[in-house]
Amino acid sequence: MTADVREEVTAGWSELLDSGAFIGGTAVARFEQDWAAFCGTRHAVGVANGTDALHLTFRALGIGAGDEVVVPANTFVATAEAVVLAGARPRFADVDPDTLLITPETLEAAMTPAVRAVAVVHLYGQMPDMEGLLATAARLGIDVVEDAAQAQGATRGEARAGAHGVAGCFSFYPGKNLGAFGDAGAVVTSDDRLAETLLSLRDHGRAGSGHYDHGLLGLNSRLDAVQAVVLAAKLRHLDAWNAARADLMAVYRDLLDPDVAPLVGRLQGGRGVHHLAVTRVLDRARVREELAEAGVATGIHYPTPCHLMTPYAGYADGPLPVTESAAAQVLSLPLYPHLRVGDVERVAKTVNAIAPRRSGR
Numbered sequence: 001m002t003a004d005v006r007e008e009v010t011a012g013w014s015e016l017l018d019s020g021a022f023i024g025g026t027a028v029a030r031f032e033q034d035w036a037a038f039c040g041t042r043h044a045v046g047v048a049n050g051t052d053a054l055h056l057t058f059r060a061l062g063i064g065a066g067d068e069v070v071v072p073a074n075t076f077v078a079t080a081e082a083v084v085l086a087g088a089r090p091r092f093a094d095v096d097p098d099t100l101l102i103t104p105e106t107l108e109a110a111m112t113p114a115v116r117a118v119a120v121v122h123l124y125g126q127m128p129d130m131e132g133l134l135a136t137a138a139r140l141g142i143d144v145v146e147d148a149a150q151a152q153g154a155t156r157g158e159a160r161a162g163a164h165g166v167a168g169c170f171s172f173y174p175g176k177n178l179g180a181f182g183d184a185g186a187v188v189t190s191d192d193r194l195a196e197t198l199l200s201l202r203d204h205g206r207a208g209s210g211h212y213d214h215g216l217l218g219l220n221s222r223l224d225a226v227q228a229v230v231l232a233a234k235l236r237h238l239d240a241w242n243a244a245r246a247d248l249m250a251v252y253r254d255l256l257d258p259d260v261a262p263l264v265g266r267l268q269g270g271r272g273v274h275h276l277a278v279t280r281v282l283d284r285a286r287v288r289e290e291l292a293e294a295g296v297a298t299g300i301h302y303p304t305p306c307h308l309m310t311p312y313a314g315y316a317d318g319p320l321p322v323t324e325s326a327a328a329q330v331l332s333l334p335l336y337p338h339l340r341v342g343d344v345e346r347v348a349k350t351v352n353a354i355a356p357r358r359s360g361r
């Protein structure tokens, strides 16, 4: 993917070096416009990384001490981390056994009177039942913040990830579907006031009336111009890259034996972007080892649910059986746009041969 943009990035960086505008400037403004247009929102606010995107969004919504945010326990730790960084308390929700995503029912089960928002995570590249979640959140009187770090370009109905909740938070960590050459992130929103607050928070709480006028307690979480050049170049390829991932995923779906390595389920009514090819296997440690011996690198997303990690165990309300049983079995198979179909075929056949049958026959 680097090869696809090398020329454009090099030219853009050369221009940037001539301009000397490393903080802010046209490169950042241009990418923010492109990203908002892509997501279908009025604003995109570039920030330093995805964790800050979430943390600053919670703060911009006025969420802090005494407040709670529902977070699915099956997510990357940053979702929960951002809640705690904002001064609030995470309430962990379980997930659907097929999709491993939060549902209206698991959201409701995690509710308390102090909950102000839910962080809906589009894990593995797929958006959950947003219609149900938005209706439930509206009835409960809480905000929906999308953690769309793994779902750049995913859709549900007509609208892209990030355009459904009050705000959508993105990471452009190099391994994401749209990745920078370093750390980067963004928040998209169609709420003018929220966007304005985020612009201030990411830049030392500047009030807009002057360089040394600080109206809010902010921090430094600006998007680098150097990364904005990369992201603008890569964005032109994102739909094609996501389509390539979908084609490869279809090969996995065709070839993997569902009684050996069932893939995470798909929801009707949306189009995922297949950030990860997540399956479930028994005897995972041995399966991973034998795959590694066969030259197949795999990952685990994620081995420890958030509510069982040391910094968050104090926030756990009890066991979350679906999340915990999934954590023991999930296995991520190789998936990236330039992977060859023949490699996917070989991986699928190797997994079928190595992993135990689930039905016990």
Ligand SMILES: *Cc1c(COP(=O)(O)O)cnc(C)c1O
Pocket (backbone or CB within 6 Å): 049, 050, 051, 052, 075, 076, 078, 079, 121, 123, 147, 149, 150, 170, 171, 172, 173, 183, 184, 185
């Ligand atoms: C990557 C990721 C983040 C955090 O992004 P960083 O840029 O690494 O801070 C948050 N949530 C999810 C679901 C992620 O995958």
